[in-house]
Amino acid sequence: MNTRELQALYDLALRLSGVHDLDALLQDVVAQARRMLDVDIAYLALVEDDGGLTIEVTDGSLGPRLRGVRLAPHVGVAGRVADRGEPVRSSDYLADRDLTHSDAVDRVAREEGLRTIVGVPLRLRGRVIGVLMVAQRRVREFTGRDMSFLTSLGSFAAVAIDNARLITEHRRAAAELTAANAELRRHVGGAERAARMHGRMLAIALRGDGAEEVVLAVSAEFSGTVLLLDERDRPRVAASGGRVRPAPRFAGERPSAAFAAERRTRRDGDTVTVPVASARAYFGALRVTPGAPLQDQDVRVLERAAMTLALVLVVERAVGDAERRTATDLVEQLVGGRIGDEAAFARRARSVGLDLRAAHRVLVAEAADDAGALERLGELVRERGGLAARLRGRLVALVRADGPDGPDGADGADGADEAALRAFAATVGGTCGLGGPATGAADLAAAHADASACVTVLKSLAREGTCAAPSDLGPYRYLLSASGRADADRFVRATVGPLLDHDARRGGDLVRTADAFLTGGRHHTGTAAALHVHANTLYQRLDRITALLGDGWRDGDRALDVQLALRLHRLANDLCGDPPPNP
Structure with a gap:
């Protein structure tokens, strides 16, 4: 080799030592081979695991078909170079019958117009890892100096390829190690978090x-x-x-x-x-x-x-189930008057938040969402103090009238508490009655009777979904006391007693007929429809009522008295299932 070629190899070796990208390195090698040997095309193939070769890079090709061509073992110039591990040259490749040909390789050679092809091995530690080839589109005689330069270039390329592969492998190993370390840190962090959370959860459970x-x-x-x-x-x-x-x-x-x-x-x-x-x-x-x-x-x-x-x-x-059972038992004993030892009962009540020494209001409710309403009642009594339970199909709450911290000495405390109960009743969407404020077991039982009676009266008056205290019931509030019920009963007997006696003896419907007739505005057609009877049947019943009550029962003040008496009678019957009224 002359000085120019040696300098070119030296410069190439310096460049290749700094190139770590395999594709760029291979491209530089074939470009240098083509330039220094002044050939039409240069290309490089690497040996695969099965002994075949794949052309990885080209320089000077007419199209993209040459790159990526796979050469079967032993085929063509490259196959012979790989087999022998020494340079091989073919003066006219397509006419060279000494080589093993394949249709695919020969087709590419024709498309490229290749004639003379020279290949040298890329040897590394006694093993051929690839083949560097140059070709001319005319017959050319390559000199010994050309072959020496190409062989040296192949040797440099083999070392550079090995270095690039090693560096790539090191980088991949380093990346894998970095990823493994990151994963390990995540696992350690996760384990520390798990241990930390386990300690917190255990402490929460134990406390x-x-x-x-x-x-x-x-x-x-x-x-x-x-x-x-x-x-x-x-x-x-x-x-x-x-x-x-x-x-x-x-x-x-x-x-x-x-x-x-x-x-x-x-x-x-x-x-x-x-x-x-x-x-x-x-x-x-x-x-x-x-x-x-x-x-x-x-x-x-x-x-x-x-x-x-x-x-x-x-x-x-x-705990909640136990408290509810206790609350239900306490409320049932309280409103039923089955207290027994008052001191023991008071201590038991205080253990679940009911202080009988403090003033309480009583709320009784019938709600569509019974479970949800009881839950909200529980929140109310926890906030203000008291007790809530489900009793005989109704919700009962005893709520501190002065708040959980004791009386504040202000007259407005009771009113504010009643307002809170009315606001709660609006959220329940059911029928609610209020009683109290009351202090002590006996007065609380009486307040419960008032609240329960309010619910019954509201339902009997078709005012479901509303809330009322005794003061909201107008004349019907007198039904909440024993003396009031006695007075109402005397008024009912004096006004519509003959109707009550008739229905009791004969099982008739005169009371219901008179009530429907007056409530419906004394319209015969509407009353007959409401009672599901024929008009003639209605007229017969009205005549019988007139015979029992006398003329004029359906007109003026007399009609109002009869209607009020019938309504009081209906309310009294509805109230029969409620707790006993106040004396």
């Missing part, structure tokens, strides 16, 4: 804290928003960043019935919803939207937190 503490701990650990839904998918507790937040009225997308049945964790984007359940009951779900995406370990931590929540809620439910 007997409520569900709110669990939600706070989860929101603090995951720096996100946490929402606890109850078994009816209503928001119960909300927290963010370790602080309690106002629970939204709606929880957004509701967990499906299938979710409650399967009790499996569900992921929707970054939000994770974990069921809170015991072996026998579904309590709701823990919905977490974290500050950062959760790993699988984090989800398992949330699932363990949900288990702690389930344990806390099981205890809460058991």
Whole structure:
């Protein structure tokens, strides 16, 4: 080789030592071979695992077909170079019958117009890893110096390829190690988080804290928003960043019935919803939207937190059930006058929040959503002091008239408390009666009788869904006392007694007919329709009523007296099932 060629090899070696991208390196090699040997085309093929070769780069080709051509083992100039491990030249490739040909390779050679092809091996540690080839589109004689230069270039290229592969492998190994370290750090961080949360959950369970503490701990650990839904998918507790937040009225997308049945964790984007359940009951779900995406370990931590929540809620439910049973027993004894030892009863009442020495108002309600209303009543008595229970199909609440901290000495305290009860009654959507304020067992029993009677009167007057205290009932309030009921009974007997006696003896419907006739504005057609009787039947009944009560019962003040007496009679019958009236 002359000085120019040696300098070119030296410059190429320096360049190749700094090139770590294999494709760029191979392209530089073939470009240098084509330039230094002044050939039409240069290309380089690498040996595959099965002994075949694939042309990786070209320089000077007429089209893209040459690059990517796969050469089967032993085929063509490249195959022979790979087999022998020494340079091979063919003066006229397509006419050279000494070589093994293939149709695919020959077709590409014709398209490129190749005649003379020379190939040298890329040897590395005694093994051929590729072949560097140059070609001319005319017959050319390559000199020994040309072959020497090309062989040296191939040797440099083999070393550079090996270095590039090593560097690529090192980089891949380093990347894998970095990823493994990051994964290890995540696992360690997850394990530390799991241990930390386990300690918090254990402490919460041992202290007997409520569900709110669990939600706070989860929101603090995951720096996100946490929402606890109850078994009816209503928001119960909300927290963010370790602080309690106002629970939204709606929880957004509701967990499906299938979710409650399967009790499996569900992921929707970054939000994770974990069921809170015991072996026998579904309590709701823990919905977490974290500050950062959760790993699988984090989800398992949330699932363990949900288990702690389930344990806390099981205890809460058991305590609540026991308290409700106690509350029901106490209220039943109180309103039924079955107290026995008053001192012992007072101590037992104080143990569940009912201080008989303080003034209380009594609320009795019939609500469509009985369970929901009882839950809200429980919240009311926890806030203001008192006791709530379900008794004989109605809800009963004894609510402190002066608040849980004792009397404030202001006359407005009672009014404010009654306003709170009326506001609550509006949220129940049922029929409510109020009694009191009253102090002591006997007076509370009487206040309960008043409140219960108010409910009955409201229903009898077709005023369902409203709330009333005795003062709201007008003339009907006198039915709430024993003396008032006695006076009303005398008035009823004096006014419509013959009708009552007739129906009692003969099982007739004259009382109901007279009531419907007067209530319906004395319209014959409407009354007959309301009673589901023929018009002739109605006329016969009205004649019989006239015979018993005398002429004029359906006109003027007499009609008002008859209608009032009939209504009082109906109310008195409805009140028969209520607690005894006040004396």
